[in-house]
Amino acid sequence: MASGEEKMALGGYICNDCIDSRIACADYDIATPNLDLRSSPFRKAANGLGGQRGTPSNNDVHELLECSVCMNLMYPPIHQCPNGHTLCSNCKARVHNSCPTCRHELGNIRCLALEKVAESLEIPCKYQVLGCHDIFPYYSKLKHEQNCRFRPYNCPYAGAECSVTGDxxxxxxxxxxxxxxxxxxxxTFNHRYVKTNPQEIENATWMLTVFNCFGRQFCLHFEAFQQGMSPVYMAFLRFMGDDNDARKFSYSLEVGGNGRKLVWQGIPRSIRDSHRKVRDSQDGLIVPRNLALFFSGGDMQQLKLKVAGRIWKEQ
Known part of the structure; x- marks a missing residue:
C-alpha cells in the first residue's frame, strides 16, 4: 500500500489488487428460532418465569416440553415411544424410529396429553436474557421469536464464513x-480502490469500513463480481440495527472522473438482510467495469476508482 495514498479524507482506504485474493462470498441469514441458548448461565432464570404467572411447578412442565434429543421446546406433533419417552418431530426423523432413551421402536404414537398441556401455558420469549420481557401463549411464542427485535444479529462481515451472533x-x-x-x-468518507490489472475480475467481497455516527454504526461494503456476462463493481451501506431504525437514515455514494460522476442515494439496509440478499437485489451503487475505467482515465491499464459518500439522519 503506497504511503502517499494513505493520507486521505476521513475513512480513506486503498485496496491494491484486493480482487485477486479470491475471497469467497458468504450468505448470512437471520438468526433462526432454534438458536441454542442452552449454554447461557441465564437459562434457568428464564425458564423460571415460564408458565402462567402464579401457577406452581411450571419449571417441571417446561422441562417436560423439552425434546430429550435437541432440548428445544416441542410443538405438535409431539411423539412418544410405548414407554412414554417424548421427542420432537424433527428429531424423530433423525433417530431412525428408535427411542433415544430406551431404544424401543417409536412407531407413530402422538403424546396428545402433553400437546394439550402446552395449550394452557404462557412462557417468556427465549430472548428474555437479551431484553425481551414479553410473555406469550405457548403456541404463539415460536412465531414471535422468529421476528423478535431482541433476537441476536449475525456477524455482518462478508469476507469469510462467520457464525458469530450477538447484540x-x-x-x-x-x-x-x-x-x-x-x-x-x-x-463522510472517501475511499480509493486501485487495481493494476482490471481485465481480471473474480467474485470478491470485503468490508472496507464501519462508520460510527449519530450514535449508530454503518457498514460500507465494496466488491467486484460478474453480473451476467458483465464485470461490475458495487458499493452499498448496511445499518447495524433493525429495519425500523435503518429507515431513519439515508446515504449517498458517488464515483467520478474525466468531468463526469455517477451518484447513488438510498436507505441503508439492515444487517437483518444478508449481504448476499442486498447484493443480489442491486440495492447500491453499481459501476460497470468499462465506466470504472473511464473514470480512471480511460487508458484501460489501471483501475483507480474513488468512492465518496455521506450519511445523514432523516428529519
Whole structure:
C-alpha cells in the first residue's frame, strides 16, 4: 500500500489488487428460532418465569416440553415411544424410529396429553436474557421469536464464513478485534480502490469500513463480481440495527472522473438482510467495469476508482 495514498479524507482506504485474493462470498441469514441458548448461565432464570404467572411447578412442565434429543421446546406433533419417552418431530426423523432413551421402536404414537398441556401455558420469549420481557401463549411464542427485535444479529462481515451472533455492541467489537475491520468516526468518507490489472475480475467481497455516527454504526461494503456476462463493481451501506431504525437514515455514494460522476442515494439496509440478499437485489451503487475505467482515465491499464459518500439522519 503506497504511503502517499494513505493520507486521505476521513475513512480513506486503498485496496491494491484486493480482487485477486479470491475471497469467497458468504450468505448470512437471520438468526433462526432454534438458536441454542442452552449454554447461557441465564437459562434457568428464564425458564423460571415460564408458565402462567402464579401457577406452581411450571419449571417441571417446561422441562417436560423439552425434546430429550435437541432440548428445544416441542410443538405438535409431539411423539412418544410405548414407554412414554417424548421427542420432537424433527428429531424423530433423525433417530431412525428408535427411542433415544430406551431404544424401543417409536412407531407413530402422538403424546396428545402433553400437546394439550402446552395449550394452557404462557412462557417468556427465549430472548428474555437479551431484553425481551414479553410473555406469550405457548403456541404463539415460536412465531414471535422468529421476528423478535431482541433476537441476536449475525456477524455482518462478508469476507469469510462467520457464525458469530450477538447484540450490536458485541458485534462491533468482534468486527474490530477478530476481522480487523477499520473503524471510523464521522458521516463522510472517501475511499480509493486501485487495481493494476482490471481485465481480471473474480467474485470478491470485503468490508472496507464501519462508520460510527449519530450514535449508530454503518457498514460500507465494496466488491467486484460478474453480473451476467458483465464485470461490475458495487458499493452499498448496511445499518447495524433493525429495519425500523435503518429507515431513519439515508446515504449517498458517488464515483467520478474525466468531468463526469455517477451518484447513488438510498436507505441503508439492515444487517437483518444478508449481504448476499442486498447484493443480489442491486440495492447500491453499481459501476460497470468499462465506466470504472473511464473514470480512471480511460487508458484501460489501471483501475483507480474513488468512492465518496455521506450519511445523514432523516428529519
Amino acid at each position: 450490536i455492541p458485541f458485534l462491533v467489537n468482534h468486527l474490530k478485534e477478530d476481522h480487523k475491520v477499520d473503524m471510523h468516526d464521522g458521516y
